[in-house]
Each structure stands twice: as structure tokens, then as C-alpha cells.
Amino acid sequence: MNGLECPQCGAVRIVKNGHAHTGRQRYLCRICTYQFTLDHIRPPVCAEHVDWVDRLLSDRVPHREICRVVGVSRTWLRRHLDARIEGAPHCSPPPSR
Structure with missing residues (x-):
């Protein structure tokens, strides 16, 4: 073909x-x-939408609701969360006694 x-x-x-x-x-x-x-081709998510998603996440809004309101896919949201987790500083484990 x-x-x-x-x-x-x-x-x-x-x-x-x-x-x-x-x-x-x-x-x-x-x-x-x-x-x-x-x-x-998937258009990139604009910075305003990314900020909006971050605010909704901090307000503990359910993921499906964020996707519906902002207009992003669940796959995009998962990848965004993974990127935020990778960039977050990790706490060291408490010392053992």
C-alpha cells in the first residue's frame, strides 16, 4: 500500500x-x-493549563475530574505526575535504632 x-x-x-x-x-x-x-501530532499543553493542573492536584481534585475540566488526557496527566515525582526531592530514611 x-x-x-x-x-x-x-x-x-x-x-x-x-x-x-x-x-x-x-x-x-x-x-x-x-x-x-x-x-x-499532539499539540503541547500550554503553561496556563499545566499551572491549572498543578493547582487542582494540590487541592486534591480527582484525576478524572482534572482531565475533564482542563481538557488533557489521562495519559498526559500520568506522565506529568511521573515527571513531578522524578523532580521532587526525596526524604532520606530515618536512622535505625
Whole structure:
């Protein structure tokens, strides 16, 4: 199919497989069954939204509610939380007696 290669395994047995929720054409690799879209571009989350998310997190708002209100995906929120945890200073364990 027009020289398409699977980004997962590199095979060329690619078929059309419906459309994503954004309307973009989805493809399926017949070898490894990996599904993908071409030129997948996700716009970055603006700084105001990141600050808003951080404020909602500090107010202990549930994660699903944050995603719904701010308009970010749960995957993005998980990655944001992981990045914040990695950057946070860790306390040293208390001395043993």
C-alpha cells in the first residue's frame, strides 16, 4: 500500500483500519497487528493549563475530574505526575535504632 511501513516492525503489509476519533485514517500492520496513524501530532499543553493542573492536584481534585475540566488526557496527566515525582526531592530514611 503506497510504500507504508509499520513503525513497530517495519513490515509493508499495511491495510486501512477505520478512522481515529480525530477523523484521521488509521492503519493496521498485518504482521504484528500494530495500529497507527500517519504524522501523529499532539499539540503541547500550554503553561496556563499545566499551572491549572498543578493547582487542582494540590487541592486534591480527582484525576478524572482534572482531565475533564482542563481538557488533557489521562495519559498526559500520568506522565506529568511521573515527571513531578522524578523532580521532587526525596526524604532520606530515618536512622535505625
